[in-house]
Amino acid sequence: MSATVVQYPVEPRVTRSRLADEVSAAKKRSGAHVRAPSERIALVLDMDECLVHSKFQNEVEYRQSEYRPEQLEEYSDSFEIVMDDGERAIVNKRPGLDRFLEEAAKHYDVYVFTAGLEAYGKPILDALDPKGNLFAGRFFRESCQQRKGMFLKDLNVVRGGDLSRVILVDNNPVSFLMQPSNGIPVPSFYDDANDRTLESLSKVLASLQDVEDVRPRLHQLFRLADLLAEHQRVILG
Template identity: 45%
Template sequence: MASINKSFVKCRHHLVEFLSDVARMVTPSCSAKGFEILRDGKTNEFGSNNDELVYERRPSVLVLTNNNLRLPPLVSSSSSSSEIKGTIVLDLDETLIHSILGPPPPRYDFMVSRDIDGTTVNFYVLKRPGVDEFLEMISKKYEVVVFTAGHVAYASKVLDILDPKGLISHRFYRDSCKQVRGKFIKDLSGMGRDMRKIVIVDDNPNSFTLQPENGIPIKPFLGDEPWDNELMKLAGFFERCDVFSDMRDAVKKYLELILR
């Protein structure tokens, strides 16, 4: 009996480890609320701060940072800020796609597999309606970046299939997020882009809490909305918003319209 109990405990331990590894692959559910952003010093037009940002929630929270976010310089035909190409940063899970573990659902677009400790795990991916057209349209006028809190081993495979034409210029994964109490926050300030020319789209507004004026929250796509048109609405917005010298002004007007 003691031997059976010992084997059971060992098996349960391995199962917990396995499920934890699987959970770390995809974008976690970020629900951190109540953070107050305290800035010491002035922020310049490119979003960098002369002093360290301090994020406080009673009690104070330690923020861990990674320094691998900087994008290569944009090529522009003019030094005028109004003519600099804008950058659109997109979340992956529940923004562009919905992904679930097996068994296979009744409807999905493609599958990616990952080997974890000798066990093959299948993720079944459903593309958000209009995602192909959306990427095609915005990539003609903007630099397109995907910034996901998903693990690179999972998300890179999804993006390879989702974007066969290479419309997405750059990819950032979980290791490029900042961590606040175990939650993953996407900081745009280290990308080397003019903050007047960058917008992030994410189903979780907490992920862009450092630059809320640059963020557009999108309705989460959970795979059960075949008539979802959120990406097409965004495509129309991005088609027009480049006339603004500061895209944050365009974001503000867009949000005012959709929240009426």
């Protein structure tokens, strides 16, 4: 089965050095808009190329169609999943993922929101959270909004109404179109054993932990609303 490749309106521009720069900037701004929060931040994490990178034996459409390297690099921190139809996939974890999830669950309500099908995402998330105590919720392709062949993520399905303390972490800029001021973009993960993105991300998140409304701060850091404005007009109408 051949897949149609979705052409994204913009390419990810975030590098590990850029994220490190935002860590420094976030520290300088840490005194503004602070309160003792009434609820924890809802931390919404993408899965593919954000937390993990997977490779199927055959061409399948369990995942959102996008560029991925044809071959996985040799990698030590990986596991295998088997679909109900017998299709197998090797899954590589982003460096530091287990520790990141364990620490994040102590401070945030952690959700995973993937454009992949539940039949594919569930076994991966079960492997990442075998005790079921890390993720407050899981959202799959069925929870996305499809516009012009793209799967968009509406954060209202996670915490409807008030999005002042909701953060989406994703490597795909399309994912931010619905609520760009809630986003933290990260570089895509393709099996680089030296990747330190999650370390930098942890520091940015820590600087936001007691912020009353994360959106002004995230807009200052990443300006996604400005970068995606034209694409919002074209895709969302």
